[in-house]
Amino acid sequence: MYRVRVNVSGHAREYFPAERLGAWIELSEPCPVARILAGWSVSPELVMAVFIDGVKAGLESVAPNGAEILIVTPPAGG
Amino acid sequence: MNDGASAGGYAGQVLRVDVGGGSSRTERLPGEWIEKYVGGRGFVAKILYDEVPPGTDPLGPLNKVVMAAGPLSGVFLPGSGKTHFGAKSPATGGYGDSNIGGHLSPELKMAGYDVLILEGAAADPVIVVIDDGKVSVRPGGEYWGKGCIEAETALKRDLGEDFEIAVIGPAGENLVRFACISHDFGRQAGRTGIGAVLGSKKVKAIAIRGTHTIPLADPEGLRELGKSMYRACFSKPGFREWTPNGTAGVTDWVNEIGAFPTRNFQTSYFPEYKKINGDRLRADIHLTDKGCMGCPIPCGKYSLAKVAEGQAHVEGPEYETIAMIGGDCCLADINEVGYANYVCDELGLDTISAGNVAAFAMECYERGLLTEEQVGRPIAFGDLPSVLYLFRKIAAREGIGDLLAGGVKAAAEKIGGGSERFAIHVKGLEWTGYESRYAPAMMLSYATADIGAHHNRSWAITFDVARGRGKMEGKPEKVVELQHVRPLFDCLGVCRLQWVEIGFDLEWYERVFPLVTGRKVSWDDLLRVSERVWNLTRAFSIRHVPGWGRAMDRPPARFLEEPVPDGPAKGHLITADQMSELLDNYYALRGWDNNGRPTRGKLEELGLDDVAKHLWG
Ligand code: SF4
Numbered sequence: 001m002y003r004v005r006v007n008v009s010g011h012a013r014e015y016f017p018a019e020r021l022g023a024w025i026e027l028s029e030p031c032p033v034a035r036i037l038a039g040w041s042v043s044p045e046l047v048m049a050v051f052i053d054g055v056k057a058g059l060e061s062v063a064p065n066g067a068e069i070l071i072v073t074p075p076a077g078g
Numbered sequence: 079m080n081d082g083a084s085a086g087g088y089a090g091q092v093l094r095v096d097v098g099g100g101s102s103r104t105e106r107l108p109g110e111w112i113e114k115y116v117g118g119r120g121f122v123a124k125i126l127y128d129e130v131p132p133g134t135d136p137l138g139p140l141n142k143v144v145m146a147a148g149p150l151s152g153v154f155l156p157g158s159g160k161t162h163f164g165a166k167s168p169a170t171g172g173y174g175d176s177n178i179g180g181h182l183s184p185e186l187k188m189a190g191y192d193v194l195i196l197e198g199a200a201a202d203p204v205i206v207v208i209d210d211g212k213v214s215v216r217p218g219g220e221y222w223g224k225g226c227i228e229a230e231t232a233l234k235r236d237l238g239e240d241f242e243i244a245v246i247g248p249a250g251e252n253l254v255r256f257a258c259i260s261h262d263f264g265r266q267a268g269r270t271g272i273g274a275v276l277g278s279k280k281v282k283a284i285a286i287r288g289t290h291t292i293p294l295a296d297p298e299g300l301r302e303l304g305k306s307m308y309r310a311c312f313s314k315p316g317f318r319e320w321t322p323n324g325t326a327g328v329t330d331w332v333n334e335i336g337a338f339p340t341r342n343f344q345t346s347y348f349p350e351y352k353k354i355n356g357d358r359l360r361a362d363i364h365l366t367d368k369g370c371m372g373c374p375i376p377c378g379k380y381s382l383a384k385v386a387e388g389q390a391h392v393e394g395p396e397y398e399t400i401a402m403i404g405g406d407c408c409l410a411d412i413n414e415v416g417y418a419n420y421v422c423d424e425l426g427l428d429t430i431s432a433g434n435v436a437a438f439a440m441e442c443y444e445r446g447l448l449t450e451e452q453v454g455r456p457i458a459f460g461d462l463p464s465v466l467y468l469f470r471k472i473a474a475r476e477g478i479g480d481l482l483a484g485g486v487k488a489a490a491e492k493i494g495g496g497s498e499r500f501a502i503h504v505k506g507l508e509w510t511g512y513e514s515r516y517a518p519a520m521m522l523s524y525a526t527a528d529i530g531a532h533h534n535r536s537w538a539i540t541f542d543v544a545r546g547r548g549k550m551e552g553k554p555e556k557v558v559e560l561q562h563v564r565p566l567f568d569c570l571g572v573c574r575l576q577w578v579e580i581g582f583d584l585e586w587y588e589r590v591f592p593l594v595t596g597r598k599v600s601w602d603d604l605l606r607v608s609e610r611v612w613n614l615t616r617a618f619s620i621r622h623v624p625g626w627g628r629a630m631d632r633p634p635a636r637f638l639e640e641p642v643p644d645g646p647a648k649g650h651l652i653t654a655d656q657m658s659e660l661l662d663n664y665y666a667l668r669g670w671d672n673n674g675r676p677t678r679g680k681l682e683e684l685g686l687d688d689v690a691k692h693l694w695g
Contacts, residue, residue: 009317013581048327
């Protein structure tokens with residue numbers, strides 16, 4: 001079993017499934033961050049940056065088992 | 079009805095200054111204003127609606143400049159240093175306002191006032207000095223002609239470091255219709271040209287020092303909740319990621335979705351954006367962070383920009399400046415953008431409109447609609463000296479600068495040759511940092527913003543991305559929702575970036591409001607206030623500008639006729655029919671008629687019976 005925790009920062013958090021955020025999610029096998037979002041029907045264009053355990057990563061990164069994924073959505077600049 | 083003087087969060091007084099006669103008087107803050115308009119933007123809208131009649135020349139003595147604090151301004155919570163300015167706009171002729179960070183409104187309240195109203199006009203330059211209860215209008219000739227930062231430095235030296243200063247630059251003095259008000263060495267109330275209104279009154283600066291305590295309904299409760307609010311900000315997962323780059327951090331994303339103003343909005347993707355993004359800002363020019371009073375996430379990036387002409391310290395550039403002076407003028411070097419930002423700041427030009435106007439002039443020049451003789455030299459996209467030349471000419475109203483100082487709408491009317499098709503504005507206010515041909519909700523936001531094209535009333539572009547960029551469904555609903563939530567922060571007198579940037583929860587504001595004011599109101603009650611203010615500003619502009627309605631709630635022709643030529647949004651545009659459908663639905667949701675006029679029923683429902691009489695008899 002593959003477990004990761006996903007958190008989302010910024011106002012666009014409202015477009016992610018609230019019940020999934022901050023909770024451990026379990027998947028049958030490791031997968032890229034993009035695939036987790038696709039499973040939630042969230043557009044990858046809402047993602048400005050991805051951090052895995054505090055280290056900058058990308059949508060195609062595969063987080064290790066037990067990792068914390070932070071998705072930063074775009075700030076409303078200016 | 080609440081009495082203003084006894085309500086927590088309010089100083090309880092309005093200060094009126096006749097800058098021509100030099101007299102001043104105080105009035106009690108009406109309880110009705112508190113209940114119906116809350117503060118800040120709400121007070122500005124109410125005063126302008128009641129006291130500036132239709133037909134008033136925006137640059138004449140009957141226009142008024144209103145500066146207002148909100149009930150949360152200056153109290154112990156994140157981002158409470160925000161101040162609202164307003165006037166009849168010389169850019170649009172309609173309602174104008176602009177928000178500024180820093181320390182002004184806390185100082186105004188500590189001096190004993192929630193609102194300052196400047197009336198009349200002086201014959202010679204003056205400064206308005208408010209030192210607690212002592213108010214004076216003093217000769218200001220020695221500061222006239224100085225840049226904003228230079229003048230603020232001199233005023234602090236002469237009056238005392240503990241004065242907070244709002245000041246205009248040469249652009250305001252010369253009545254440039256996109257002149258800003260500057261404060262705290264690089265923060266601006268940039269939009270709608272209120273700097274020019276101050277200039278028309280010959281007011282170079284407002285200096286404020288206050289020593290009183292802001293009354294609070296429950297100081298102990300606020301102290302505890304305030305601490306929790308700061309802790310909540312610091313613990314937000316985005317805090318550490320957002321703060322290093324501030325708003326500049328969005329530059330990559332806006333390019334990658336194809337929404338970045340480039341070459342006077344000819345396209346929406348700037349191939350060299352990685353040379354002017356947040357990472358470059360951080361790595362190449364950033365010195366330290368700078369924020370408003372009590373801000374835990376300071377978005378101000380204090381920088382040192384070096385170019386061939388020289389070097390300059392500047393607060394910024396923030397995203398909008400990067401977009402409008404960087405992408406739209408095609409400057410592909412963060413030092414150049416920072417330096418041009420500094421030049422605007424000293425001259426007192428709104429960087430958004432200044433970048434837009436310069437890009438418009440460069441496209442006119444490329445198309446042969448402006449000649450070298452008219453301009454005074456060759457100008458070209460991507461050339462910093464061209465951009466600086468235009469900014470300086472505009473601020474001085476010299477030569478080509480005089481033609482451009484009225485903004486792109488006025489300039490296109492004079493230049494002709496089809497240039498109005500690529501004059502990128504709504505209602506005379508220049509468009510800002512989001513190219514929206516592939517973002518219908520954002521396009522509608524710009525078309526219907528109450529001051530003209532501005533992003534901050536409804537930053538709906540993530541909704542476009544989340545719900546489908548080509549889709550129209552649900553977009554008007556989101557725009558209306560955001561047009562009530564976001565400007566509400568300007569009524570409260572507090573920054574919205576803690577919410578929009580790091581996801582600080584809105585419920586905090588509902589909890590803190592009664593601790594400050596002693597009034598328990600729901601978030602829905604506050605949103606109702608915001609809707610009332612939105613209808614009031616709309617009514618103001620309808621009464622002041624013939625045709626303000628459907629025909630003017632419209633993007634420029636370029637966005638309706640020319641598909642984006644390249645980049646991630648290639649091939650997209652919004653058709654006139656789609657725009658019309660968006661407006662139909664938007665007006666219906668607002669309770670407005672098909673021409674975008676608030677109906678009698680809607681106005682009466684909002685308690686604006688007097689406004690209903692003005693509009694409908
Ligand atoms: S986020 Fe920026 S504008 Fe808002 S309070 Fe902080 S420094 Fe001021």
